[in-house]
Amino acid sequence: MRYTLSFMLLLLLLGCQETQEEDTAEDSPTDGAPPIVRPAPNPGDSTPPVEGVKGLLKIGVLGDLNGSLGDPNYASSVTSGMGHILNSGYDLILGTGDFTSGEDYKKRFPASRFDQMWTSFEQKILNPILNSGIPFAPSPGNHDANIERERGYYKTFWSPRIPGVTMISSEAYPFYYSFLYKNVFFISMDDVRTYSLRDRSVNGVTQRDWIANQLKTPQARGAVARIAFGHVPMYPVLSKSKHSSSGRGKYYEIMANEQQGKRTNSLEQIFKEGDISLAIFGHSHAYYPGVVHHNNEALEDSLNVLSMPCLGHGNRYLDQRTRSRSPRGYGQVEIDLDTGKVSFDAYLTNGQKVDKTGLPERIRPYSHLSIRRHDIVQKELGLQ
Numbered sequence: 001m002r003y004t005l006s007f008m009l010l011l012l013l014l015g016c017q018e019t020q021e022e023d024t025a026e027d028s029p030t031d032g033a034p035p036i037v038r039p040a041p042n043p044g045d046s047t048p049p050v051e052g053v054k055g056l057l058k059i060g061v062l063g064d065l066n067g068s069l070g071d072p073n074y075a076s077s078v079t080s081g082m083g084h085i086l087n088s089g090y091d092l093i094l095g096t097g098d099f100t101s102g103e104d105y106k107k108r109f110p111a112s113r114f115d116q117m118w119t120s121f122e123q124k125i126l127n128p129i130l131n132s133g134i135p136f137a138p139s140p141g142n143h144d145a146n147i148e149r150e151r152g153y154y155k156t157f158w159s160p161r162i163p164g165v166t167m168i169s170s171e172a173y174p175f176y177y178s179f180l181y182k183n184v185f186f187i188s189m190d191d192v193r194t195y196s197l198r199d200r201s202v203n204g205v206t207q208r209d210w211i212a213n214q215l216k217t218p219q220a221r222g223a224v225a226r227i228a229f230g231h232v233p234m235y236p237v238l239s240k241s242k243h244s245s246s247g248r249g250k251y252y253e254i255m256a257n258e259q260q261g262k263r264t265n266s267l268e269q270i271f272k273e274g275d276i277s278l279a280i281f282g283h284s285h286a287y288y289p290g291v292v293h294h295n296n297e298a299l300e301d302s303l304n305v306l307s308m309p310c311l312g313h314g315n316r317y318l319d320q321r322t323r324s325r326s327p328r329g330y331g332q333v334e335i336d337l338d339t340g341k342v343s344f345d346a347y348l349t350n351g352q353k354v355d356k357t358g359l360p361e362r363i364r365p366y367s368h369l370s371i372r373r374h375d376i377v378q379k380e381l382g383l384q
């Protein structure tokens with residue numbers, strides 16, 4: 001009897017070891033393998049997605065933590081914001097990039113400085129989140145992964161730190177990837193530049209086509225909602241007079257070529273055809289919960305966009321008519337898992353909710369469209 005038990009125990013242990021080795025092989029982000037579906041390897045979500053998951057999914061969103069070039073420290077607004085983020089009961093936290101203060105074109109800093117910045121991020125931001133049992137899904141910013149050398153540091157840091165979610169396509173992780181969490185489909189984009197969707201890391205197709213393909217997968221089609229998040233936005237929300245001069249400046253730091261009408265398969269068009277519930281962007285450092293409404297387009301066909309406030313330095317002026325800078329803070333997205341209804345807000349670094357009624361009813365960057373305030377559009381559609 002004792003031998004039988006020992007033999008069974010040995011078999012069990014061998015079985016476990018084999019599974020672990022398989023899991024490790026699948027974790028490789030650059031193995032060129034077809035899209036994989038696997039349960040979460042990290043703390044957080046240890047259960048595979050279940051059809052018909054019910055309740056409210058509460059997601060925190062943070063980004064633009066960077067300070068002056070090469071500074072491994074964070075502003076006090078980041079520290080206070082993090083305290084509230086950790087106490088908000090989030091199921092998942094998304095990062096919209098600029099976690100570090102890189103983009104060192106002149107190579108002023110050695111590799112060790114980037115090590116310092118990523119260690120600081122890990123200690124002050126990532127570990128407190130993971131230690132609270134919350135999965136964190138990053139998307140790169142220009143201060144993390146624009147310059148080639150810094151893309152290497154980004155990859156080194158994130159490759160072993162795979163988010164505790166159910167990966168769907170991880171071949172281009174950590175730069176772009178898709179995943180499921182509680183039956184919501186997520187796409188993390190690599191849009192650190194104004195023209196960066198040309199990467200062909202996955203099966204030789206551009207990132208743009210990869211996004212289109214992801215949105216056609218059974219996992220995306222079967223999900224209750226679909227969220228895309230990245231760094232550089234498609235549309236300007238900033239004050240043109242305050243943030244541009246002679247055709248240059250932050251106002252123009254957008255993926256203009258991905259706007260609907262600029263090309264046949266623009267990202268905006270792909271998002272709409274793939275029924276994206278919300279697209280979240282950082283980089284502008286100005287909060288606006290919007291709906292991109294093209295003239296003569298049905299409101300219900302328009303794309304929902306969340307322009308994120310920055311958590312760190314450098315909050316900017318939203319739109320031409322605002323007299324003060326957009327407050328620093330973080331985003332919150334709530335998804336009703338019964339209906340797929342998505343709502344989104346921002347909170348100040350003291351944990352107070354930003355009153356949307358104080359924001360402009362619309363921003364009109366071009367004559368052919370306006371970015372309308374989401375809550376007003378919801379009311380017009382009879383959804384609020």
Ligand SMILES: [Fe+2]
Binds near residue numbers: 231283
């Ligand atoms: Fe940025």
